[in-house]
Every structure is written in structure tokens, then in C-alpha cells.
Amino acid sequence: MAKWLSPLDAMFLYMESPDSMMHVGGLIEIEVTNGTTGDMSRQIRDELQEMTSAESPWNLKLATPRFLKNPVHRWVEDTEFDAMYHVRRSALPSPGSERELGVLVSRLHSRPLDFRRPPWECYIIEGHESGNLMMYTKVHHSLVDGYTAVKTLMRSFSKTPDAPEEPFFFQIPPPRKRLRSTTDAPADQGSFISAVAGHTTSVRDIGKSLGRLSRSRFRKHDPIVTVLQAPKSILNGRIGRNRRFATQQYDITRLKAIATAAGCTLNDVVLAVCGGGLRTYLQSIEALPSKPLIAFVPVNIRPKDDPGGGNMVGGMLASLGTDAETAEERLKAVVASTSAAKQQMENMTRAAIIAYTTYVGSPLLIQTGLAQFGLSKIIPPSFNVVISNVPGPKQPLYFRGNRLASVYPVSFLMHGGPLNITCESYGDTLNFGFVGCRDTLPRLQRLALACGEAVEELEQAFVAGS
């Protein structure tokens, strides 16, 4: 049975290129309590040899993999599903530190998926010095979006340590409600049209918002970030095909204490942490612009109980205060810009927010194209970096009795955006995944470490007694 892709899902196939691959990834760390990481990895291998099928969507491949620009793509079942192809065993060279892990994940993330098979791969990684098992999974954004990927993967872990025989994620049937907004005929084209029609009904909203945005260019003290404000920087060029990857994990309680003390949101603190880290990092490679860097911050406007399926993401522009010398000033600059943007969005309908996002968030529209053709040097960018905050599982999770210690997102890059910072909450931690273009950003690990220092600076500035 064939399933048609929605136009939005198919867009990720049209955008796929050797330099900008449209797959998203995740790195999971499992505390192995029974035996070694090698024992667990070999046990998974033995199980894979028995598997000749997968559950949806993990068994779906493109009907026309050689024709990626097909205007009406379909998913079909892979009747020769090869579990050993999709789930692979790897190991870290000595000494198996974060550095070797970062290098391996970078390499794995730098490679395109094969569209003649279900476009996902999972790597079971032994040899980390902690004795923990690492699991890196990559999925093409056309098959599963980031939000759905997290939901689906998390469903395959237990909330208790008492499920020793737990199946692998691709062996778990999907929930009743379809995971993908796919149908048996290309009727989704219709839903796309109605979405566009929905936009036009709110044209008054949009007119108001855009009018306000344009006016604010002329008001010196209006903190709302406009599309002409971002400085030119190394964060806006073309990208190569190779990536760098680094991680950081912070206690959410630490970050919330800063937010409470400063009277702002957790998201504001995340932006200030990134701003502080970016300031230190760009100074070290002599590439800090004098004007503050601007972040595009995706905002999920999906209904709260939606099990996932589309790519319903709005977004706003926020200053990262990278021109400010102190952590205090930096957070204030962030808060001023996000408060103004949110106030603006509160007056808009959902459809208007999407239109607004399209206006401010040019990555998929203008910025990528400009960078691709080398025009980014002439026309200024509307933002410098994408910083996303993805909600993750709130409770501790287990895989066959072994606790998940961390869950890092590994996002994708496009021309015009050689850096992506995505963080995901898990239990009482916030897990940062930094993905950079290898050719543009040397020693990305330094950025991760500088973000750690930025947390300490914010604590010193705002939290009493620390």
C-alpha cells in the first residue's frame, strides 16, 4: 500500500543535496548496568539477524528514489527490509572520550542516507570511557520530523527498569492515530491548499504585523528584532558537506534558578547561554561582529496533544546580546527582544503566525538560496543562527533495565546557516547538541565549553550566594 507524502514532507527531498542533507539525528547515552557495552551490542546484533521486517514508518522507502524532484512522492513498503543494514555496530578509538565520540558522530552525520531503503540508520557505539553505550540514530526529515522522531523513539523506552525484553524501536507498532499525515491518495495537496487559504483569511493580522515590523526599523528603542538587523558574520555562508558535533548537559534546576532570579523564561536563559558562548568562541577565532547576533527561534504552535506528523513550526527573531560585555546586560537584551516578539505574536492568529514566520524566518526561502549562489555577501541575512528548544521526556527512561543518561539532538544545516544549536529537555537535564559546518567552524568543542562558562557567569550575575 503506497502512502503519499505531504508537500511539506516532500520539500525535504527537494532540498536534499550533497552539502545540505535533510536528516535529523539523536544521540542517546545508556548506563549499562548488566554486563558491558560489548555484551549489549552483540546481543542486539544477534536479535537483528532474526528480523526481516519493521513497523511503520521504519519500513517505508520512496517509490521513486532516483527521482528526488518527483512532484508526487510516495512511500512504499520495503519488502526486503535488511535490519543489519539499518542498525550498525561501531566503536570509539582509545581513549573513548567525548572528543572521539564527537568525531564519530560528526562523520556519521556527514553522510547521506540511501533513499532506496527506508531512510534511517541507527549506530550502536561501544568503547566510551564512561562504560556507557551510545546510540546515534539518523532519520530523513521527509519520513519523520524532529518532534515526531523524539516522541516515537521515546515510546520505545520504558518508564521503569523492569522490562528486560523490550523490543527495538523499529519493531514497535505505531499508535492508533497515524504518525504521518499521509493518506492513500494525494489528497494532502488539498490540505496544503486549505492551509494557504487559512492564511489569506487572516490577511488583516498579517498586514498589521508586517506594518509594525517595518515601522520598528525607525524607532531606535523598540526592542523587537527586525529582518534587517542581523550583522554579517561567518555564520551566514555556504556550507560544505562535513559536520562537527559537540554536546553539553546542564541541570534544568540551575537554569531555572537563573530565570527565576532574573524574572524571565527558561528559553531566555538558553538564548543568553548561547549568546555568551558564541561571544567567547567568535572572539577566539576573531570573528565576532560588533552588532549583536540574531537567532531564529522556532516556536511550536502545534496543539498540545498532537502526536506529531506535520511541520507546524512558527518562529521569532531574538537578539543574543553578543555585543554586551557582561552576562547581565546580555540576558537583558535577550529578554527585551523575546518579550517584544511574543507580545506581537499574541495578537496574531495561528495562521498569521505562520505567515509572520515565513516573513522573518527566511531560511527555507531566501537565505538558503542567497548563500547557495554566493549572494549572502551582498544581501544581509535576517538572522545568524537557529537555536531550537525541543521538549523531551520528563521522566527518567530505561532500555532493558538500563537508565538513559542523556538525549542529545543532532540537527541539520542549510546553506546560509553553518551552525545549529538544538537543546532537548530530559528529566531534570537540558541537553545541548551543537552541529557546525566543519569548513566554517574550527574547534566547535570550544563553543560547547564556552556555553558552560556562560552558565556560570549568569549564575554569578543573578543567583544570590553562588
Added chain:
Amino acid sequence: MAKWLSPLDAMFLYMESPDSMMHVGGLIEIEVTNGTTGDMSRQIRDELQEMTSAESPWNLKLATPRFLKNPVHRWVEDTEFDAMYHVRRSALPSPGSERELGVLVSRLHSRPLDFRRPPWECYIIEGHESGNLMMYTKVHHSLVDGYTAVKTLMRSFSKTPDAPEEPFFFQIPPPRKRLRSTTDAPADQGSFISAVAGHTTSVRDIGKSLGRLSRSRFRKHDPIVTVLQAPKSILNGRIGRNRRFATQQYDITRLKAIATAAGCTLNDVVLAVCGGGLRTYLQSIEALPSKPLIAFVPVNIRPKDDPGGGNMVGGMLASLGTDAETAEERLKAVVASTSAAKQQMENMTRAAIIAYTTYVGSPLLIQTGLAQFGLSKIIPPSFNVVISNVPGPKQPLYFRGNRLASVYPVSFLMHGGPLNITCESYGDTLNFGFVGCRDTLPRLQRLALACGEAVEELEQAFVAGS
């Protein structure tokens, strides 16, 4: 300083595609006697951090990497040479047996090189259960051909164990005579024309040879293999982008004893070993044709002292006797066909041999194209498998006091040829590298093991007392 590519070298760029990648590889096994494989791997990493340049040709990248079909390609120096990009550290998952090694090399070989950098990569692999360090190197065929690659890599190893400070291969200057037949202007176009002109002078030779080939179709007992003789088989379809890799190492003395007893060449024994292995393997997957499989056997017609540089390879068709039930009959069928082909080639000039090769060895011309467009089912193949025998180093070699235990070639595949068997002599061993298309050939390791059994059968049939 730019260097123009010869048309033959550039051809490997025109032929590059996601499915058929034109890089060749080699797997080297080093017996580590001082410390562990991890120690050696980390020492190499520390040295790499100091390196900001490489010697020719390892520092050369394409001037127009985004325009692979450029009719006049040039090599330019990579002024931002990144040693840590080209030399990478890896490790085998437990238990680190030949199986895990084969899987890792398959994956590394299945990935395209990045043409925006010098098109080569080297992987230092820890974790083999033998305690030996593995080193897998891949180079694009447009930069270095297989013959030159072996010569160049071997030059970087010592003939004695007393050179602890030996530099890495890409840090050794090229010999005085240029490694590549490149010049400062595209004058090589001329040498291509003169080569073609050279062919036409020997048109009488070619006419005679081709006449004989056509006539032999009608002579029932003429053992020479013609272009219409190969059976259809699974060895002649399109290929996917993923590979399998397996190895075998045999004592040359064992194989020579068979050759002496049977009164044939070592190469004949190699073909009979492959024939025996293929018969067993194809029977096990129910894909053995009733007619004997035909191998295309490249013959090096380069002057003996040539340090390498072109792709001066002729070739002949040989029966593998896969229809014969006994090892004895199989070797006889091989010898009959190779003797007839060699007798034919002895009467030809070098230029005529090239023309003859073009006629019988259609891989680069017809067979690939037919398979690519799915026509291989209609028009019969002229051969079923390429089996090459590359001369390697005669003496034992050392890397920083550690003996090289084996040297395996890892060749490339094209549409129409999902299997390649290349063997390389090293000291008193013959090292077989089996490369197969993952989608076409399941469990390639079985073919390697079946070749081992074929050696034993030939010994039993021909060598007295064994």
C-alpha cells in the same frame, strides 16, 4: 601551480556516480610489537595535529570540484590541507574479528570521497582481536591508479625494522620522475591523440585478431573465449551504492606447487581458485549458470620499470570452468582458455592489444551502459567478473619497526559487475580482496571461505602426497 589531468584520468571523474564510485582502496595489517594498537593510533593523531601540508599528489584537489563533467580538469594545491580530515581514527566493535573488520571496511568503501579536498582518506583502525593495527586507505582513481597507489604506499614503508621515526606516506616527497603523467598545460590531450593514432597504425593486427575472434565462434573446439560466450548471471546487473568486503591470504608456495604440478602459471591457479569458490558460492545461493563463468583478466602492458602514472592495462577473457565438477577439470578449462588468449596476444603489438582489450573488455564501454539502463537482461554480457592480480612488494616491509602482515586490495565496482576479485602478492603470500555489491551478493564471506576450500581441492588433485 595547476596540473592538467590526462583524458584517461579524467574519465574516472566522468564515471563517478553515487552507485559506482571510482575510488580504489587497500587494507594493510601491521603487527604492533611496541605497545598497543591504541598507543600507535594516538601517536599518529598527535603527529597529525602538527601537519599543515602534504606532498604531491596527496595535496592535490580538483580546481572545479562542482563541475565533475569538466572536459579539461585541473589539479590545484589544497592550501588549507587538513591532515585530521584525511587521516581518521576508528575502532572495531567487539569481538574485533574478521567479520567486524569486513563490515567496517565495507562501510568506509561505500562512501564517496569529497572532491573539494584532495580525494583520499586513510583510516587507522584499532580493536582487532589479533592485536594488529589495521590501516584502510582509499584514493580516487583519477588521482592515483591502483598500480601507482601500491608503488607509492609501499615506498613509505621500510625494508628493515630499524626506522622508528618513519614519516607518514603523504609526507614523503614524490620521486624525481613525476608520479602522474600531468603537465603544466593540457598537452596530454596530444598524447591521447597520438595514442589513438598509434592504434590506427596497427590496424592490420587488429583486423587479424578480431577476424580470428569472430571465426572462433564457429569452431566448436577452439578454447579461446569469445565476447558472446559468457552466460547471463547475477554477476551482471546494476549495482547499488553499498559494498561487502572479504579477504583471504594464501602462501604463494602452496599455489606455486599446484602450478608446477599442473604445468600452468600461478595466474591460472588463481583463476581456478576463484572458479572453484564461485561455483560453491553460487550453488549455495542457487545462482550458478550451467555454462562456465567468464572472467575479464587485466594484463599490465606497462614497461617493467615504469614508476606508474597512466592506466596502461590490456586484458583477456578466461573461462573459470565453473561448470566442471572437479578441481582438475576446472583448472584444465582455465588453462585452455588463457593459453589460447595469450597465444593470440603474442602476435599483436602493444597498441593492438589495447584495441583488442577495448573489444573484449567492454566494462567501460558497453557493459556498464547496458546494465545502467537495465538492458543487461536483453543483451548478453561479454564476461561475468573482473579478476586482477596486482604485483606487490616482494620483501617484508615495516612501519616504524612493526612488520606488515598483509596487504589487501579493495577495488571498485561498476554497473554490470557486482563482484571484483583482486589479489596482490606480498612477500611469500597472495592476498585476495573480494568486493561485492551488498544488494546483489549476500554473505560474501562465504565466497572467500569457498575459495580457501578450492585451494585445498586443487592441492588434492595435483600435488602428490598432500
